[in-house]
């Protein structure tokens with residue numbers, strides 16, 4: 001443990017506790033190998049205790065006026081604003097993203113919590129006409145009950161907050177199970193809500209493995225909703241286990257996000273966008289640009305300029321403000337990404353730049369990989385499978401039509417982008433690209449929280465989070481029919 005590291009227990013029923021005899025694990029700074037925190041490796045019994053607490057807390061939270069729940073969220077956003085720099089540094093230290101992006105992660109949290117605080121005074125239903133006289137029809141959003149939020153390490157504060165803030169404002173009680181690698185950031189998120197005045201048991205926190213804690217939570221019959229962001233294989237497992245209990249399962253899984261650059265594009269703008277989209281967060285965003293589809297006429301020029309820019313990227317300590325790319329998040333990430341680079345070489349992709357682990361000096365303490373670009377034939381594994389690292393595949397196409405065909409020919413559908421000045425083609429692309437998010441003349445990353453976030457195909461199961469769509473994920477819609485005629489009116493019969 002270093003001077004800045006901290007140990008955290010579980011947070012159940014409003015108390016931080018380390019169960020007697022608990023096993024623990026540590027999280028590490030991927031740039032230096034230093035310990036960032038120590039946490040409880042939770043058990044199935046801990047998961048059950050957290051659900052017990054959430055069940056007990058639910059009725060009072062459900063009957064708390066929604067604007068009041070919103071006020072507590074607003075207080076949480078203000079606390080996080082005050083602690084922004086400190087938490088942003090932790091994000092960089094525990095996950096490895098550069099400090100400007102660490103701040104972005106926390107800012108995204110603040111923005112979303114504020115947005116959901118506003119929902120405290122909306123949470124709108126519908127009023128619709130009745131087919132009968134003296135009758136009134138409306139819908140209300142009611143909380144599901146206990147919901148479980150399982151989150152990844154790549155946005156260690158933003159994604160937990162997307163889920164927790166939405167679940168709380170809707171009146172659910174929550175059990176939060178973060179990715180182990182970023183448990184410290186997750187614990188800080190919980191502390192923010194604790195300080196904001198979320199009542200005991202309304203938000204519970206259990207660290208530990210997905211196989212033990214995650215499965216116990218998903219399979220607990222008292223849990224009604226699950227929201228999971230992570231890899232496609234785990235997502236399938238979560239969905240299957242949740243389905244057995246007929247629970248609603250919201251999934252946000254992988255991406256293989258394309259940027260199309262057409263001959264008429266503003267190339268300077270596209271270069272900036274591709275560089276940020278592909279190598280920001282070391283390519284470890286679900287929305288990261290992992291495929292670049294270039295129209296024939298600009299292929300050689302664009303690739304040459306991109307390679308020059310990529311070779312000049314400064315890779316190093318993410319807390320150094322001049323650094324543009326930090327380490328990848330863990331030893332496992334390093335191994336998987338380097339394996340994919342080998343796959344690319346073995347299947348005959350042309351390595352345009354990068355391709356190796358960075359070594360020597362401070363690099364030897366962490367998990368640093370060169371920003372890497374392959375020229376590929378569409379269909380190669382590296383052009384279709386999610387790598388989740390700083391590896392970009394470039395494909396040459398003859399025209400817009402082929403670009404869209406290649407863009408759509410993957411199993412994922414999260415984000416896509418097109419750079420062109422042709423307004424007709426831009427609108428066609430909005431129609432034709434099979435993704436949940438499309439950018440025109442902007443990178444594939446950087447979604448704003450007031451819009452729905454999610455994708456098609458294997459990116460999920462159709463759900464969306466963020467924006468007002470999040471409300472659907474965390475509530476049951478009740479349809480209400482109020483008859484003030486004082487007589488029996490028969491729908492479909494009296495009206496025939």
Ligand code: UN1
Pocket residue numbers: 108154155229284285286287288444445446447448
């Ligand atoms: C993710 O990588 O799972 O749009 C989330 C973006 C961010 C969120 C990414 N606002 O890139």
